[in-house]
Amino acid sequence: MENLTVTGLVRLIGAGATMIYVVTDNERRTEQIATQAAARLKGAGSPYVWTCTEGFSRDGAVVEGIDDPVAAVGFALAQPGPLLFLFKDLPWFWGDNPYLIRALKDFAMRAKAKAIVVLGQQEGIPAALREEFVILQQGLPAMEEIKAFFEQARARDPQLAQACQERPGLLNDLVVAAQGLDLLDVERGMRGARAAGEAGGEGLVRSIFETKRAIIRTGGIMEFVANDVTPDQVGGMENLKQWMARREQAFGLEGISSGANLPKGVLMMGIAGCGKSLFVKAIAATWRLPLIRLDMAAVYDGSYGTPESSLRKAFRTAEAVAPCVLWIDEIEAGISTQGFKAEGGPASRILGSFLTWMQEKRAPVFVAATANAIEMLPAEIIRKGRFDEIFYIGLPETKGREEIFRIHLTRRKIGLSAFDVPLLAGSTKGFSGAEIEQAVQAAAFEALTGKRPMTQQDLMAAISRTVPLSVTMAEQIKKIEAWAFKRAVPA
Structure with missing residues (x-):
C-alpha cells in the first residue's frame, strides 16, 4: 500500500484518479497534505472539507445545508472543476446505504478534473466501490520532512536557535530522536520540554524520546526499551x-x-x-x-x-x-x-x-x-x-560461570578478593546465568539480614539450596541440545 505524500497525491489526480481512500489516524496531517496537493493543482485552490456535523467548508466559510452524505457527493459532482473534496466522516455512512454507493459510482464515472479524498481509520471500503478507489496510507513523516519541520521551528524559536548554535549537532540529534513520530507528537514533545524548563539541547532530545516511548507503549503491541547494557x-x-x-x-x-x-x-x-x-x-x-x-x-x-x-x-x-x-x-x-x-x-x-x-x-x-x-x-x-x-x-561453561559471578559481585560492589571464584564456578555446574544471579541475591539477603558482609559460605549455602533447571528439566534440555548440535552456531 503506497504512502500518502503531496507529490504522490498530485500525480494520482493528474493521472485521472477521481476517488482516493486514505487510511489515517491523523486527520489534521492528512488535511494539510491534501491542502498542499490542491495548491499544486492548477486552478483548484483550497479543498472543500466535509464533516457530518458541519457539512462543507472552504477557507473557513461553511456551505449551509449539505450535511447529508448523498447530497454532499451530489454537490461535489455539480461543481465545476478543477477541485478537490476532502470527506472526513463518509465511511460511517456507506455500509448499508445503496444511495450513497450509487452517488459515489456516478461521481467516479462523470467527474472531470475533480477528485474526492475519503479519510478512514481502517481499510473498510464496500466491495461495490473497491474498483473505484485508489487506496493510500498515511505513513509517518520521512527524515527530510522532520528535518524541514525542525528548521522551521528553529527559525521562529530563538531559544531553539541558540541551543543549535551552542551544540552544532543538535538538529541531527533531534531528527533521529523524532523518527517514528508524527509531527503533532513532535510538537507535543517540544511543548513538554518547554513546560519543564528543558527547552535546551539535552532536555529537548530527552523529551522527544519520552514522547516516543509513551506513544509506542500506548499502541499496546510494542515497547520502547530503556537500555544501557553492554x-x-x-x-x-x-x-x-x-x-x-x-x-x-x-x-x-x-x-x-x-x-x-x-x-x-x-x-x-x-x-x-x-x-x-x-x-x-x-x-x-x-x-x-x-x-x-x-x-x-x-x-x-x-x-x-x-x-x-x-x-x-x-x-x-x-x-x-x-x-x-x-x-x-x-x-x-x-x-x-x-x-x-x-x-x-x-x-x-x-x-x-x-x-x-x-x-x-x-x-x-x-x-x-x-x-x-x-x-x-x-x-x-x-x-x-x-x-x-x-x-x-546453552548452559554456561566453567569460564562463563566465573565471569557471571564476577559481574554480579562487582555490581553489588563486593570485593572479589574474599571469594574463590573458580571454586564457585565449579560448584555451579549445570546452573544457568539466571540461577547464578539468584544465588548471589539470596546470599546477599542472608548477609544483609545478619548485618554483616557477604562471605563465601553464604554463597555456597545458597548454591546448595538451588536445584537448577538442568536437573528438573533434564530430558527437555537434552532434547534441545541434541536439536541444536548441528543446526545452530554455539554462542
Whole structure:
C-alpha cells in the first residue's frame, strides 16, 4: 500500500484518479497534505472539507445545508472543476446505504478534473466501490520532512536557535530522536520540554524520546526499551561477541549505527535463563540503536485490531524508527508449527506477513529474535537468509560461570578478593546465568539480614539450596541440545 505524500497525491489526480481512500489516524496531517496537493493543482485552490456535523467548508466559510452524505457527493459532482473534496466522516455512512454507493459510482464515472479524498481509520471500503478507489496510507513523516519541520521551528524559536548554535549537532540529534513520530507528537514533545524548563539541547532530545516511548507503549503491541547494557555485562558467549566485533571491524560502528551497513538480524535459541534477552539489549546498546520490543501475545490478543493489521502496524513503526533493533521475544509464542496447523487462518497469514517482510524489508531494522523451543518454529523461519545467523545459547561453561559471578559481585560492589571464584564456578555446574544471579541475591539477603558482609559460605549455602533447571528439566534440555548440535552456531 503506497504512502500518502503531496507529490504522490498530485500525480494520482493528474493521472485521472477521481476517488482516493486514505487510511489515517491523523486527520489534521492528512488535511494539510491534501491542502498542499490542491495548491499544486492548477486552478483548484483550497479543498472543500466535509464533516457530518458541519457539512462543507472552504477557507473557513461553511456551505449551509449539505450535511447529508448523498447530497454532499451530489454537490461535489455539480461543481465545476478543477477541485478537490476532502470527506472526513463518509465511511460511517456507506455500509448499508445503496444511495450513497450509487452517488459515489456516478461521481467516479462523470467527474472531470475533480477528485474526492475519503479519510478512514481502517481499510473498510464496500466491495461495490473497491474498483473505484485508489487506496493510500498515511505513513509517518520521512527524515527530510522532520528535518524541514525542525528548521522551521528553529527559525521562529530563538531559544531553539541558540541551543543549535551552542551544540552544532543538535538538529541531527533531534531528527533521529523524532523518527517514528508524527509531527503533532513532535510538537507535543517540544511543548513538554518547554513546560519543564528543558527547552535546551539535552532536555529537548530527552523529551522527544519520552514522547516516543509513551506513544509506542500506548499502541499496546510494542515497547520502547530503556537500555544501557553492554557486552561486558554478559558472561561467556564468546562466539556471539566475536560475531558482533567482526561486523564492527568490517563496517565500522558509525556505519552500523547510521543503518547504512546494519546486518539483517540474528535468532538466538536455547535454554531459559541463559542470557538471550540480555544479549539483545547488549547488541542495541553497543551499536547505539533504539530497542523496540514486539509482544507477540498482544498481536494475537485482538485488542488492537486483527493480528495481521497489528503486525503490519508494528513493522511500519519499526521502519519509521529505523535504524533500530526490533526485539521479538519468545517468537515461538506467536509463530509456531503447532499454531500454524491448529489455527490455520490468522497463524498462517501472520507467518506469511513475517516471512515477506523479513525477505523484502529495505529499512535498516535489525531483527533480534529469541526462542526457548526452536523446534516449534516452522522451517521457513530458520532457513538461511531470513537471519544472518542462528545461535544456540546453552548452559554456561566453567569460564562463563566465573565471569557471571564476577559481574554480579562487582555490581553489588563486593570485593572479589574474599571469594574463590573458580571454586564457585565449579560448584555451579549445570546452573544457568539466571540461577547464578539468584544465588548471589539470596546470599546477599542472608548477609544483609545478619548485618554483616557477604562471605563465601553464604554463597555456597545458597548454591546448595538451588536445584537448577538442568536437573528438573533434564530430558527437555537434552532434547534441545541434541536439536541444536548441528543446526545452530554455539554462542
